[in-house]
Every structure is written in C-alpha cells, then in structure tokens.
Amino acid sequence: MGDSELERDQPLTPAGRLFLQPQTDQVINCAIAGVDPLDIEAIKTEIRNSVMLKHPRFGSLMVRDSGGREYWRRTEVDIDRHIIIRQEPLSDDPDNDAVNDYMAELSFSSPLSMDKPLWEIHLLMAHMTVVFRVHHSLGDGISLLSMLLCSCRRLDDPEQLPRIGGVGASSSRRRQWGLLSLLKVVWYTLIYVLGFIFRALWMKDKRSALSGGAGVELWPRKLVTASFSLDDMKTVKRAVTDATINDVLFGIITCGFSKYLDMRSPKALREGHQITGVAMVNLRPHPGLQDFAKLMDGKSKTRWGNKFGMLLLPVQYHGDCSDSLRFVKRAKAMIDKKKLSLEAPCSYKIGDTIMSIFGAKLASILNYRILCNTTFTISNLVGPSEKISIVGNPVKHIRVTSSSLPHAITMHMVSYAGKADMQILVAKEVIPDPEVLAKCFEDALVAMKQAASIKT
Template structure:
C-alpha cells in the first residue's frame, strides 16, 4: 500500500509518510480509560537483589530485550482537538539511559530500619510524580540501598495503559533467566487439572451415566446464567447507590484529586499457605482470601476499639463483649481477573528476540467480592466463608460482563463517561485485591539474583490495595495504602501474618 501526496513526487517523502502511518497504533479502549484524568493508574514493583547492582549491565540488557517491545519503545501522541481527540502509540528512538535512574543515596552506613524507611519514602514520593509523556511511559530506579531483605533494590514504574498487571509481570519475567541456568527462562508452577465429576461420568458408556451427565450440564448452565444475572444486578446497584460501610479503611476520593500513596510489603512462607491449602482442600487463592478476611477483622476490631477509647465510649459491657465493631459491616473488594488467553513467558521472550507477534493489552475484568467481617471462635471459619463465596463467583460470568460492558460504554459514551462510571463503582467498594503466580526457582535480572518481588498499583479510588506475589517458597504481601486513611499499614501486615499463623496452628491441631 502506498500513500500518495498531491503536488509532491518525492519518493523519500512518500516512504517517510508511509512509515509514520505504519508505526502509529491507536490506544485500546482500556488504555484510554487509564489515561483519563480521574483514573490515571500506574503499576509499581519493588524488586530486591542479592548483590550490588551494576547499572551499566542492566542498561545493556534492557537495550536487547525490553525496548524491543512496541509499547516500551512508543510514546503517547494526542491528535485532534480536545473533544475529538484521538490517542495513539507512535514508535520512537529510546534512550535507555533516560529511563534508568540511579539516585545518589547517602544511607549505606545506616541501620536496616532506616534504610527500609528510606525505601518506603522514596517509593511514596514516586507516586506523586507523573511519568514524562514525551517519552515511553516506563522507568527503572536502581537504589544502592541495603535492607534486611536485599543487598540492593530496584523500583519499576509503568503506566497502566502499557498493559495489565499479568502481562507486565510476564514481560518482566521474560527479561529474566534462571540463576542455575542463564539460558533458561523462569519456570511457573503448573496448575493442577483434576478430573471433574462430569468428565468421570462421560467415561461410562451406560445410558444412565449419559443422562446424568446431561442433567448436570443443564443444571450448571442454569446456575451460571442465574449467578451472572444476580451479579450483574449487584454491579449495577454498586455503581448507582449501594455503598460499603464507612469503616476506618475506606477512603473518600471525592475530597482530593491526587494523593500520596504508601507501599509496604512483608514476605511470609509459601509452604505455610500450601500446608493450609492441602489440609483444607482449597486453592492458594482461597487461603489468601481467608487469611485476608481474618486480618481485616482483627485490624478493624482494634481500630474501632481505639476510636471508642478516644471518645470515651468504652464501658463495662463493651469490655465484656470485647467486640468493638458494628454488628453489620459491608466491606467489598474488587478482585481483578485476567481474561486474556495465556501468553507464556516464552512467547514474550520470542517477541523481543525475534520480533514475533503475541497477544498484549489490558484484558481485565473484575468481580465484587464481599468480605465477611466478624470475629470467629474458629479461625478456620474465615477460610470456609471465603471459599464458599469464591466458589460461587467462579460459577458466574461477572468478570467477562464487566469487561464487555466497559468496552460498550466507552464506544457508546466515550472515555470520560466510562472512567467516571468505573471510578464511581470502585469508590462504592472498599479495596482492591490481586494475586499473581511467580517463578518456582531463583531467577536473575541480567545477572542480578532476585530475593523478592513486590508489585502493586495506584491511581484508582481505593485507600487499600492488597497484592500477593509468589516466588520460590515465599509469598510477598504488598499493601498500597492512603496514609491519611491507614496511617499504620505495618500493623495491618502484622495482623495478616498473625492470622496466617493462627489459621496454620488450627489446621495442624485439626490434623493431629
């Protein structure tokens, strides 16, 4: 295809115009929403390294991998007037050194506690500074900072329009290699594929088995449709009027346009989580949700108790009941769900090495998950309640429905309306929740072995985001909080860790 320009017979100009058009790619609907003023979201990841960072080695590695991805070598360009403005990705020459920041840190000789406080302050400052829109929308900060978990630290910052958390993490992993074998990509755990009851029934040849299988399929279809319909009504209600209880962890994002966020993390044993999972016959996600529910209950109980003490409302009766929370609390989380067909790490590695094509973009929906907040005599009850809810959510197309509806609203009413609707729906809930599966072996980032990865996201209207990332035999819990709402996020991490140990002890006692 050739683009002709009237009055100009210059072949050079024709070819240049052709290349410009070929390199210009319109933003996807989801990417445009993430650039809306009221929904400007970023993905940020803190990575710990086992040894001191060599910036020149990492810069050279990025030149041969990450910037070969189209999104990481393109800048955002706005075309047309404001009302009819279109946004496109346009390929550009990337100077990697402009995206890798190596600050001069004077805290090497200080204690670890001070180093970790410095790291939290540094990352918090990053949440207040937008990325330079004249360049590709990513940065890597390399900190010569020794903490209790790492010899040095890196901080990756991406604009959410580049892709969803799942695809971005897969791309980062595609830039890494196994420490034991620098030629091999990271290995992710295989998902168990247990044979379902229906598949066992089909193995039989009797007419009774086939009839029973048909009945089960029909019943499953009916329940799927019914659950999806009910969930759709709840999403509509949440968007229009149904608000969560005003608890000490629920923020009000109508009061300010932008906020400084605080990111904290804690690493716990993945083996402990797997022990609970195997004993209770659950998934890792079920356990993480159940422990989070227990932790939120403990945290809110204490916060409500502290509030009563301040206003002098604590009396003998409340001390006897030792329950400071309201009787009914509506506390819901938006759980992000990846809807993209699996794009393996190998596919992304091939794309960067061989310039092959693979699926990319923001393919995410969400489900509204109601946490059951309340003190339980049996800590395992938190697990059972979480599992019942998530099992019911699995038999629903709520995530697909939110994704399709979002695209429809963007197409029909525009990005600004869609962003306002999504922000309103999320503002009526309390928090966000996400869980990613990581490598099972130690990996290295251009020769730098990694001790932990703590990814999260900010810019959406929640005062609390819980993110979980597995790596080798550990699980890193990342909390992104609004410090004006949750001023003590480390206490919430303590509650999470204590709840995990309490549930583990109950499981072991039950087993014995």
C-alpha cells in the same frame, strides 16, 4: 501531521485510553531487589537487547490529535532518559523500609513524563534494588511481569527462563456441567452483573476504619509488606476440603481485616458488617515465557495488552476470630459462586463496550464510582517458582504496587520461590498504622496453620 506520521501512528486500545484518563491514570511500580550491587552498564546493555525495546509500545510516544484522540507514535528511545540513578541511601534509619517509602512516594506524586515513552527504571544503588515503572496503558500485570521475566534466568540453570508457578495456579480438573450447574451460572452471573451496575450508580459500603472515597487517591501514602510462606498456605489448603490457595488468601484477608477492625473500632461495627473488595482477574491463558519471548516474531499465542475482568468480593467483619479455619471455609463458599459465574468476563466485555461506544471518559467515571463505592483493591500475580537472577544478579524478592486509588487500601501480591509478598498501600490519614494491619494478616495465617496442624 504528515502522511508518513499517520502511517506510523497506531490508535490506543479502549483499555489503554481508560488508563490515561485523569481519574483512572495508573502506573505500575515493580521493585526487584538483588543480592549483589547493581552493575549500571550491564543493566543498560540488557535493556537495549531486551524484548521490551522490540515492542512498539515501549518505543512510542502517546500523542493526541486535534480531536483529542490518543495514538502511539514511534520515536527513538534514549535509554539514558529512562534510567534514573540514586546513589545515596534513601534513609538514615536502618529499621526503616526505605524502598517501600520510595515506592509510596511514587504512587501518588510522580506521574510519568509524556514527552518520552511511558516507562522508567530507577536504580537504587545503595539498596541494590531496581524499580521498574510502566504506565498501565502499555499492558496489564500479566503482560508486564512476563516481559520482565524474559530478561531473567533460573539461578540453578542460567540458560533457562524462569518457570511460573505458585499462588493462583489454576486447577486442571474439568468442570462437570449439568442443567443445575447451567442454571446456577445464569443466576449468579445475573446477580453479580447487577451488583456491578448498582455499585456504579448508587450502592456503597457503609463507612468503617478502612473507608476511602472520592479524592483519597491524592492523599499521601504509606507502603508496607506482609510476607507469607506458600508451604504454610498449602498446609491450610489441605485442611479445608477442595480449597485452593486463593481461598486461603482471601480467608487470611477476611480474618486480618476482622482483627484490625476489632482493634480500631470494636464497638462501632456490628457482627457481619460488610465491606467490599475489587479483585482483578486475568482472562487470558498464560502459555509460558518461552511463548511470550516469540511475541515479536508474530508466532506467539500470547496476546499483549490489558485483558482482565473485575470481581466484587464481599468481606464480613467477625469479632470472634478463634476458629480461624472458618474464614477459609466462608471465603471458599463465596469464591466458588464467583467462579461459577461469568462475572469477570462480563465485566470486561461491558467495560470494553462502553469504552468503544461512549468513549473512555464515561468508562472512567463509572470505574471511578465503583472504586469510590467499595473499600479495597486486591490483585494476585503468579511469579517464578524458583530462585532467579537478573543481569547475573540473584533476585531476593519481587514486589509490586501501583498508583494510588480512591480506596484507602490497595493490595498487590506476587509469589516468588516459595514466598508470597503482599504490598499494602494505604492512605496515611485513614490507616495510620499499616504495619499493624500487615501483622494481622501474617498472624491470621499462623493461626490457620496451627488449626490445620491440630485438625490433621
């Protein structure tokens, strides 16, 4: 390797190295459906002029030196190698969600090629859908969605960038600190950090109809969508004192799981049977797309890369789902404790320290064990609050999923223009009927809205 090459090479961050380990290798898949047919040349032109190609990571190869250390090395980007065009329909069945099936196939059997920068764009011409694939080592969901939206414009004002809002918006209320609150912070942080350590070493969920485990990430997948109205979620939120949209979301998940488990194994579970989810939490402030667009000028306050913590979220099975608002109240009580703790930043710092001192291999093993010892993954991204267009094409929906994990069920939700679509990726051999599970989630919100309307 010559001196000029060494000058160009940039080492990967610890988190970037983690996502390149075999057990935690992750690709993010984002489907953007348009209203009009796709214009291939316009899309290529937009890519050439985009913020993405100005970022060095999207124009770099991942290389390893003789010691196995990973580096980014700048290279020329051949756009045509990154664009995959599918002209023919993906399915002859009009009732089949062919794009979801396509993304499910990508999630477990189609890694990105290492002989080019780690991203691809699939143009599904017959379905008027663009599938953007990017390796998780390049950045987390917040970074990548922000970068993608910098190429979009508001439909009602084509000169303006989209505005972000909806699910997951943080409260502007200031927390009042006192001695009791500080003691609770210390106590809950200690308990939850110990929980992470125990999960990585030996503690695991009891088996249920939703359980995965080591090796399940290699099993065939199926992908379905559960759609929610943000107005309905807000109606439920107002019916529970001081609740948030995220409380409502997790109440929906808890109620939906209980309904589904009651159908799959009604006599196998005891009341209060607990399964545990792993949630990804953004740790950086999100100042807006206008600031993100200045990233290449070095003037942005936005930090690129992977910066998120993990929360362990317990879900308890309840056979009686008649009082649907009770699930939101229980979710709020649990999440309030999580918010009061420093679990998410501590999990990030512990992982970063392990990767920096002991290397990505050990961090990958511990991460994998946590996933094997829990039951599901969930993430939630805040998308545009109004309708947008990309390359002049109005966007119908934005849906995100990722590579499969040892979990048999992975859920990723993105809000967009008054709706929230949750992509439910399952191992088909464990959950053969994910459409039923998606319906359980949707029915849970309907029941909660009805209960909230009666209460008000």
